[in-house]
Amino acid sequence: DVKVTQSSRYLVKRTGEKVFLECVQDMDHENMFWYRQDPGLGLRLIYFSYDVKMKEKGDIPEGYSVSREKKERFSLILESASTNQTSMYLCASSLRAGEQYFGPGTRLTVT
Amino acid sequence: AQTVTQSQPEMSVQEAETVTLSCTYDTSESNYYLFWYKQPPSRQMILVIRQEAYKQQNATENRFSVNFQKAAKSFSLKISDSQLGDTAMYFCAFMKHGEVDMRFGAGTRLTVKP
Incomplete structure (x- = not known):
């Protein structure tokens, strides 16, 4: 079975903090994706990656960056967290x- | 850009009955894929069913089937003999042929009542 794991189920951060989601x-798998899920909006694509060190912007990349140094790992980074980034994040x-x-x-x- | 619309935010059905969830999409592409995903409460999203646009035959997976109307850009999901375990959020998704990223609808919350 394919297994995709995320580093935390719940996370609480303060405004302005740098946040890493792993x-x-x-x-x-070659491709990896980050979405945010909000009620009434469904899943919106933030970034995706089709290979190591490669990344493509999705529909809502503002305020986020990503890193893919190894094939199996894809990180989402919030450089300076804001309250409007409160959400469910799906990889x-x-x-x-x-x-x-x-x-x-x-x-x-x-x- | 492709858009996916699910016009039913919430639905409910009695156990053992049949329910149909609607999905429409907007695209100028002729070759693409459509998906229905299920997200049970507090559990991971899983694929329910997939349809290739070039296939005229509607996809079926056990109690789940789709009604794919390409000209109308409609892709509805029918769940037969509904079970309590079918209670979940259901998302419709679109992917262009040759690309890897998907676009999702807003979701339909389905509740199966005993």
């Missing part, structure tokens, strides 16, 4: 242009 997949991975496998999510609260 995602690891164990199936040698996913896929092999080529196939179905995406999701992690359990990180519920981030910025106070």
Whole structure:
């Protein structure tokens, strides 16, 4: 079974803090994705990566950056967290242009 | 940009009955993929069913089937013999052929009542 894990299920940070969300997949997938999930808005793509050190902006990249130094790991970085970044963050991975496998999510609260 | 619309924020159905969730999308592409994902309460999102646009036959997975109307850009999900475990958020998603990123709808919260 494909396994996608995320470093934290719940996270509380203060405004202005630098926040790292980590995602690891164990199936040698080429592609990895970060979404945020908000009620009434569904999943919105923040960034994705199709290879090590490669990244592409999604629909809402502002205020976020990403890092992919190893194939299995994809990090989402909030350089200076703000209250409007309070959300559920979902990581996913896929092999080529196939179905995406999701992690359990990180519920981030910025106070 | 492609958009995916799920017009039913919430639905409910009695156990053992059939329910249909709606999804429409907007694209100028002719070749693409459509997906339905399920997110049970406090659990990970999983794929329910997938449809390739070039296939005229509707996809089926056990109690789950789709009604794919390409000309109408409609992709509804039918759940037959609903079970309590079908209670979840359901998301419709679109992916262009040759690309790897998906676009999701806002979701439909389905509650199966005993």
